[in-house]
Amino acid sequence: MNKVPGMILACLMGLLGGNPLGSAALAQETPARTTLNSYGLPGLIDIPSAFRMPDGDLAGTVSTFAGQTRGTLSFQITPRLTGSFRYSGLRGFSPEPITPTSDFTYYDRSFDLHFSLLEEHGIWPAVAIGLRDFGGTGVYGSEYLVASRHFGPEDQVAVTLGLGWGRLGTRNGFSNPLGSIDNRFDTRPGFDGFGGTFNTGQWFRGEAAVFGGIEWQVNDRLAFQLEYSSDTYSAEQADGVFTEKSPVNLGLTYRFENGTVLGARYMHGAELGLSLTFALNPARPPVIGGRDPMARPVEVRDPAALPYATAWASDINAATTLRTTLSRALVGEGIAVESLSVNASTARISVVNERYDAEAQALGRIARAMSATLPPSVETFEIVFLAEGIPLSRTILNRSDLEELQYHPDGTFLSYGRATITDASGLSDAGMQTDTVVYPRLDWSLGPYIETSLFDPDDPLRYNVGVELGASYDIRPGLTLSGALRGAAFGTLDESTRASNSVLPRVRSDSNLYDREADVAIRHLTLEHFGRPAPGFYSRVTFGYLEEMYGGLSAELLWMPVNSQFGVGIEVNHVQQRDFDQRFGFQDYSVTTGHASAYFSLADDYDIQIDVGRYLAGDWGATLSVDRTFDNGWRIGAFATLTDVSSEEFGEGSFDKGIRLTVPLSWFTGQSTRTEQAFTIRPVLRDGGARLSVRNRLRDVVRDYHAPSLDDQWGRFWR
Amino acid sequence: MKLLSRLVLLLSFGLLAACGTDNNQQPLQIARGLLAGAVGGNATPQDPRVVLNREIIDRAATPVILVDTLQLSGSGTMISTGRAGRYSSWAGLDQAGVVLLDDGILTATRGYGDDLISSDVEEVVEALRIGEGAIAVRVMRFLDGEDDDYTRSMVCSFSDIGPEVITIFDRDISTTAVIEECRSGDKEIRNSYWIGSDGFIWRSIQYVSPSLGYFQIERLFR
Numbered sequence: 008m009n010k011v012p013g014m015i016l017a018c019l020m021g022l023l024g025g026n027p028l029g030s031a032a033l034a035q036e037t038p039a040r041t042t043l044n045s046y047g048l049p050g051l052i053d054i055p056s057a058f059r060m061p062d063g064d065l066a067g068t069v070s071t072f073a074g075q076t077r078g079t080l081s082f083q084i085t086p087r088l089t090g091s092f093r094y095s096g097l098r099g100f101s102p103e104p105i106t107p108t109s110d111f112t113y114y115d116r117s118f119d120l121h122f123s124l125l126e127e128h129g130i131w132p133a134v135a136i137g138l139r140d141f142g143g144t145g146v147y148g149s150e151y152l153v154a155s156r157h158f159g160p161e162d163q164v165a166v167t168l169g170l171g172w173g174r175l176g177t178r179n180g181f182s183n184p185l186g187s188i189d190n191r192f193d194t195r196p197g198f199d200g201f202g203g204t205f206n207t208g209q210w211f212r213g214e215a216a217v218f219g220g221i222e223w224q225v226n227d228r229l230a231f232q233l234e235y236s237s238d239t240y241s242a243e244q245a246d247g248v249f250t251e252k253s254p255v256n257l258g259l260t261y262r263f264e265n266g267t268v269l270g271a272r273y274m275h276g277a278e279l280g281l282s283l284t285f286a287l288n289p290a291r292p293p294v295i296g297g298r299d300p301m302a303r304p305v306e307v308r309d310p311a312a313l314p315y316a317t318a319w320a321s322d323i324n325a326a327t328t329l330r331t332t333l334s335r336a337l338v339g340e341g342i343a344v345e346s347l348s349v350n351a352s353t354a355r356i357s358v359v360n361e362r363y364d365a366e367a368q369a370l371g372r373i374a375r376a377m378s379a380t381l382p383p384s385v386e387t388f389e390i391v392f393l394a395e396g397i398p399l400s401r402t403i404l405n406r407s408d409l410e411e412l413q414y415h416p417d418g419t420f421l422s423y424g425r426a427t428i429t430d431a432s433g434l435s436d437a438g439m440q441t442d443t444v445v446y447p448r449l450d451w452s453l454g455p456y457i458e459t460s461l462f463d464p465d466d467p468l469r470y471n472v473g474v475e476l477g478a479s480y481d482i483r484p485g486l487t488l489s490g491a492l493r494g495a496a497f498g499t500l501d502e503s504t505r506a507s508n509s510v511l512p513r514v515r516s517d518s519n520l521y522d523r524e525a526d527v528a529i530r531h532l533t534l535e536h537f538g539r540p541a542p543g544f545y546s547r548v549t550f551g552y553l554e555e556m557y558g559g560l561s562a563e564l565l566w567m568p569v570n571s572q573f574g575v576g577i578e579v580n581h582v583q584q585r586d587f588d589q590r591f592g593f594q595d596y597s598v599t600t601g602h603a604s605a606y607f608s609l610a611d612d613y614d615i616q617i618d619v620g621r622y623l624a625g626d627w628g629a630t631l632s633v634d635r636t637f638d639n640g641w642r643i644g645a646f647a648t649l650t651d652v653s654s655e656e657f658g659e660g661s662f663d664k665g666i667r668l669t670v671p672l673s674w675f676t677g678q679s680t681r682t683e684q685a686f687t688i689r690p691v692l693r694d695g696g697a698r699l700s701v702r703n704r705l706r707d708v709v710r711d712y713h714a715p716s717l718d719d720q721w722g723r724f725w726r
Numbered sequence: 727m728k729l730l731s732r733l734v735l736l737l738s739f740g741l742l743a744a745c746g747t748d749n750n751q752q753p754l755q756i757a758r759g760l761l762a763g764a765v766g767g768n769a770t771p772q773d774p775r776v777v778l779n780r781e782i783i784d785r786a787a788t789p790v791i792l793v794d795t796l797q798l799s800g801s802g803t804m805i806s807t808g809r810a811g812r813y814s815s816w817a818g819l820d821q822a823g824v825v826l827l828d829d830g831i832l833t834a835t836r837g838y839g840d841d842l843i844s845s846d847v848e849e850v851v852e853a854l855r856i857g858e859g860a861i862a863v864r865v866m867r868f869l870d871g872e873d874d875d876y877t878r879s880m881v882c883s884f885s886d887i888g889p890e891v892i893t894i895f896d897r898d899i900s901t902t903a904v905i906e907e908c909r910s911g912d913k914e915i916r917n918s919y920w921i922g923s924d925g926f927i928w929r930s931i932q933y934v935s936p937s938l939g940y941f942q943i944e945r946l947f948r
Contacts, residue, residue: 294839296869300821301836304808414813416846419875638872722873
């Protein structure tokens with residue numbers, strides 16, 4: 008193996024967090040996984056099949072033969088639609104009309120879509136349509152329409168037959184049957200442009216050809232594949248990558264117990280190839296429901312003591328004493344108690360949840376601690392979640408309901424039904440005794456960090472490892488001075504010498520200069536103010552060094568009612584570009600940038616965000632982001648930005664786009680933690696459609712504690 | 727630059743785990759969780775069958791149960807941590823625990839992963855009283871991978887196996903063995919109970935959840 012497959016493998020493994028699947032198959036029946044081809048999509052060896060992956064599956068595939076290495080991340084976006092991002096290293100190949108030396112490697116990024124038109128049913132085969140490399144530079148550009156069906160008493164034989172265009176139409180191609188609809192389909196125009204656009208002008212154009220194959224599943228583990236490929240690899244053969252002797256490919260795959268699939272194949276009678284597939288499904292964590300310790304039980308009051316004494320409430324130290332007791336009871340649970348207001352019948356606790364990624368689980372634990380510490384006359388518990396010093400939601404629970412429902416067969420559902428979730432803005436403490444923690448307060452942290460940069464053709468995986476020192480000083484609730492310093496210990500980020508060729512203001516494309524010049528970098532140094540101007544409204548003002556490349560002033564207003572899946576926000580920033588050394592200095596470039604944003608959720612499974620406004624380079628446009636969300640915290644999505652910058656001005660990639668993943672650490676460990684890892688993969692980072700990366704955007708601060716999110720994981724209330 | 731880098735290097739590895747005032751940063755704990763994989767509770771205490779004997783149990787004179795997780799091959803003693811009506815919760819040193827109805831019928835577990843969230847076993851209580859030939863509906867609730875709860879309802883039939891003297895830490899107890907066989911579609915579970923003459927369940931092997939299988943629960947001191 009040369010270094011490219013290793014690198015791509017490392018990259019995918021990193022994304023998938025190592026190989027956690029070992030234990031994923033424990034409980035509920037896991038749907039059988041589909042064989043993936045060398046492009047990481049349902050198929051045999053090179054050709055596609057009409058099957059699909061189980062909904063929500065995330066699969067990483069690395070395949071290599073004759074120096075052609077592909078690393079593909081595929082995601083079953085909906086039950087029918089699969090999307091893939093691929094990074095390939097093509098040794099000894101160049102799409103340019105020159106023949107490269109054999110040690111030259113051409114790097115290529117491509118996106119695919121595979122759509123299941125019909126499911127296999129009765130005598131009818133499964134039918135799928137697909138676009139390979141629909142938006143890249145077109146090296147793998149091809150389209151297909153394919154049918155597959157299982158045969159045999161145990162469905163152990165699968166037969167696939169399809170029609171391919173583009174690359175898949177190069178063997179014994181015949182004139183396009185679609186040409187009878189419109190003769191535009193008869194010829195496939197050449198590729199032009201900067202990549203990254205939808206090459207719609209090429210789709211299903213030009214000659215078509217037939218491909219087919221058969222797969223024999225010997226047992227649960229072992230399968231053999233035989234295929235007739237309609238891809239002649241003519242461009243690769245012309246560059247001398249390999250010489251084809253046969254249109255037939257032979258392969259075998261072996262599925263290990265942990266779900267990893269190793270494949271070996273003999274390609275075109277000439278070359279041996281290998282592939283490795285890892286898959287996981289965010290909806291099936293290794294540990295279901297987590298493995299946190301049992302919570303203390305709800306303390307049931309003695310009904311014989313009714314009516315409960317209320318004299319305690321006139322003690323002037325009551326709130327202080329009770330808050331101290333509650334703080335002690337909850338500190339071990341990772342819950343910080345900020346304030347307590349009480350009277351004889353009601354207690355309102357304001358907390359910061361530092362541990363539980365399932366917010367309803369935090370709620371259940373706080374409620375139980377309240378039942379164990381508060382005097383019996385307190386019947387109403389109000390739990391207010393705070394973040395960045397501002398109140399977000401208030402959950403009202405009846406103590407007698409907790410006592411009744413903690414062991415109730417239907418306790419989860421009933422406790423949700425009897426809870427009331429409201430906005431927590433402007434709550435009055437009138438008639439209550441209040442005790443609050445003391446401000447100002449200093450927090451600090453020191454820890455390692457890893458930073459990476461992908462897809463530089465000179466070194467596709469650059470990284471830095473170093474240490475970050477962070478501190479925050481809460482002057483009063485909602486007003487925070489904070490900063491972070493980073494020092495790289497070692498790495499390769501500073502070795503990049505590629506100069507930006509951008510014709511736009513270099514608002515992002517000089518990023519390697521920031522990596523090179525920075526010694527000890529000020530990542531951010533800001534004064535932030537968060538507020539609740541009115542019910543449903545949230546505000547943020549951030550001033551200072553906002554991010555590694557920009558400093559200035561950022562202001563945001565969000566309207567998002569506590570029970571709503573819908574929100575609207577507006578953000579305005581005036582920023583100046585920082586010096587490359589990331590100290591205190593600034594460069595000449597300044598810009599006013601900002602967006603109006605709309606957020607909504609589709610069927611609770613997809614988050615949609617639309618931002619319209621002015622970007623860092625002064626360009627105007629809009630960004631569409633779509634994320635598949637899992638209640639356990641996984642988010643997998645894609646975004647694209649179109650602005651008034653033309654693809655010529657934008658350069659390689661034509662417009663800004665990428666895919667992103669958010670992975671909760673608790674998914675792997677079963678231990679509650681709010682730590683999550685976010686990855687954004689952009690094929691190319693350029694200057695068009697670039698946004699400011701200010702910290703603590705309001706929607707991310709507030710949404711976890713709004714009713715829809717509490718509802719999503721209410722199953723953990725009694726956990 | 728070089729000196730600084732080296733300093734930073736030293737710092738970062740001397741303090742490999744993040745530290746600070748944020749008490750939620752638990753990198754070591756998380757790393758341990760990763761290494762431990764998906765099996766078992768939160769810690770592995772010593773095997774109580776080796777450490778304990780009848781003398782210690784009787785001297786402690788407190789209600790205590792021994793829970794053997796069978797499939798996870800761990801066992802631990804638990805003491806009662808709370809009681810509400812006919813329900814009692816029990817927890818051990820590893821902070822995992824169980825909830826029992828009438829001190830014997832398992833209705834919930836916590837801290838094992840894929841826990842039994844809650845159960846409706848009132849009909850099972852009645853059927854155990856009747857014994858041979860009784861029929862009961864048992865309802866169990868679990869969480870799925872996205873923390874939504876799902877319900878499994880099963881129809882169970884009961885049969886008496888007959889009298890059996892069981893020994894729990896050198897103490898012989900006369901019991902009647904009763905088997906509960908439940909079915910729902912192609913799913914089947916089989917619970918066993920060893921019941922004293924006053925109806926007290928001294929030993930049982932009861933189904934917990936798809937990944938946990940069965941737990942054996944023994945009452946060491948009443």
